Amino acid sequence: MQESKQTYHHGSLRKSLLEAGESVLVEKGFKGFTLRECARRAGVSHAAPKHHFGGVTGFLTELAAIGFDRLTKELKSGIAKAKDLDGEFIATTQAYAKFAEQYPEHFRIMFRDDLLQVESQILVLASRKTFTELTNVILRQRGEAEITVDVFSDFPKFEDLINDIVIGWCHIHGFAHLMLEKQLPIVGKNMEKRIVKSSSTRLARLIQNDAATRKSD
Amino acid sequence: MQESKQTYHHGSLRKSLLEAGESVLVEKGFKGFTLRECARRAGVSHAAPKHHFGGVTGFLTELAAIGFDRLTKELKSGIAKAKDLDGEFIATTQAYAKFAEQYPEHFRIMFRDDLLQVESQILVLASRKTFTELTNVILRQRGEAEITVDVFSDFPKFEDLINDIVIGWCHIHGFAHLMLEKQLPIVGKNMEKRIVKSSSTRLARLIQNDAATRKSD
DNA sequence: GTTTAATTTTGACAATGTCAAGATTAAATT
DNA sequence: AATTTAATCTTGACATTGTCAAAATTAAAC
Incomplete structure (x- = not known):
């Protein structure tokens, strides 16, 4: 050192x-x-x-940003290996949860509005990249092209899309967080994999089907 | 004082x-x-x-248990006001998120495996009650009677049910947590209510429909 | 070569968690 | 009722921490 x-x-x-x-x-x-x-x-x-x-807040902010960078990387690499749409969503959930497991202390400070300088440019940029990655996953599930606009700030124009992002992200994040803090009594990698696979598949199909329904109008 | x-x-x-x-x-x-x-x-x-x-860990453990008690109460009262199945799931999501908003610091310590004495009886009992409440919400969505057995420890017998619990709880918890830590760029109570309503309704229907499909076999 | 600015150190301060020893009171025992 | 025992609370002490101001050292600018 x-x-x-x-x-x-x-x-x-x-x-x-x-x-x-x-x-x-x-x-x-x-x-x-x-x-x-x-x-x-x-x-x-x-x-x-x-x-x-x-100070300690500033220090943690930098480490949290590093955490977001790493999470983004893990998401990308997990997604790259997926073979189809369902697989991509499953891979995203898995990669997110795997990151939380591998870097629990990073994960714990990353989502702590009170411990960090939320206005920090480096943190905002890093977390936004993660968010973009997740948004793109949802867009592909919907069969849509990637977009660059800030969809959330244009409500209710993008209400449909925002809804899917929320549904997807809450599932991905909620699972990782609850697993990390040992609230979900899922024991063993085998059980975890099966639950992740089936729950994520169901959600992916929900998003895909709703998108297909909208198109046929 | x-x-x-x-x-x-x-x-x-x-x-x-x-x-x-x-x-x-x-x-x-x-x-x-x-x-x-x-x-x-x-x-x-x-x-x-x-x-x-x-020590401080023991003290926080007691406060976390109080938090779980209060959360359970809020869930019960929110659920009691609901008029139908969809409304019940929406109310659960809302109550959970409202608790996180009203007691952010409680919420933050409640789900922190590293800060608490997880073996504490009082904490285990309190968090289990919350979990039971959420499980019952899912069971009603599935049109099933309340059960008392520990479904998670009997895998894969209850795989279907566990799946629904995970889907439901991850959504509810993920939303509350991401909102609390200002990761979801949802601004204003109006936007929040609409997003909660539509996303929760979709999830409720998913669980309800899958349950109905299983019954028709 | 001199001035200026940026880094890093040193020393100090109040605040904290924890511990051991003592003081005070309640409970138990006889 | 008297005495012992245990529980509750206080006091004083210690090492550790974050923060600050002042000094020391070096790089950069001019």
Whole structure:
């Protein structure tokens, strides 16, 4: 961790701190995340992180953004492997849940309006990319082309689409969150896979069929 | 807050501390929740809470249990006002989301496996009641009688039912959670109500129809 | 080469959770 | 009723933390 530190100026302390911070978050969890521990792991003084992130909130905001980046990546790679429409929605649910399982502490801070600087550009950009990825999944389920406009801000024009996005995302997110916090008494990977597959398939069909119905009008 | 405190022994300090703790949680949020502040509000020494709750984790566990009790109550009362099957599912989604909005800090700690003593009897009992309430909603959607067995532990016998519970609960919970943490760009009560109504109705119909299809076999 | 700005350190402060030891009171026992 | 025992609460202490201001060190700008 602690690179060559001959100079007073570290050179890339920000990056080192982020790495250190991530290791703290992963190992000690949100509860054990302290600026001083991050500083220790990066091999710098206890007040160094303050200068780069403003405080613990700012630090967590950066880590949350990294989390969204990683989630987006996992979604993309999961989706790429899917063979058909049903499979794509299943893969999305699986990838989202897998991320929550692999990076539970990231997931926990990512969706915490009170712990983060929600106005942070880097966070907004990262989370928006995740959101775009999910929106595109829904659009493909509907057999529609990708769009770039902010559909939610044009209500009720896109009410149909917004509805599908909400239905899809709530399912995907709700499942991951409830599984992470051990609220769904689903035990074993086998049971989990079967439940994800059938529930996601049903939802995918619902969205696909409703879209088909609308077209035949 | 601070009752008659002539005696050295408070008499009902545990209860007073819980009230104080809840006020701290509501006012200062999870971040500002400290045992010492709770003690201050209850008018006792700083180490008093330790004796009753073991630590901050134990204290939060009790408050989370209270949260589940309240959520169960809100669900019941929301469901009671519904006029038909669709309305009942809509009411459930609304009540769940309303609770998250009214008690955001409760909601945030309730679903945090890492912050609570998950083995706590009081917490397990309270959360199980909420779960039972939601299960019953699904059973009614399916046109089935309430059952008392633990359906999840008997897999794959109850796979169909488990599937519906997962579909329903993920939607309900996912919506509330994403709304609370401002991830769903739904602005205004009007838009929210319309989205909840249509998305919940679609899901209710899905569950109802699938149940009907199964019966006609 | 000098000034200016950006990094990083040092030292300090109040606040917190936790612990051990003691004080006070209720409950149990005889 | 007296005494022992256990429960409840306080006090004082300790290490740890986030934050701040001032100083030290280096890079950048001019």
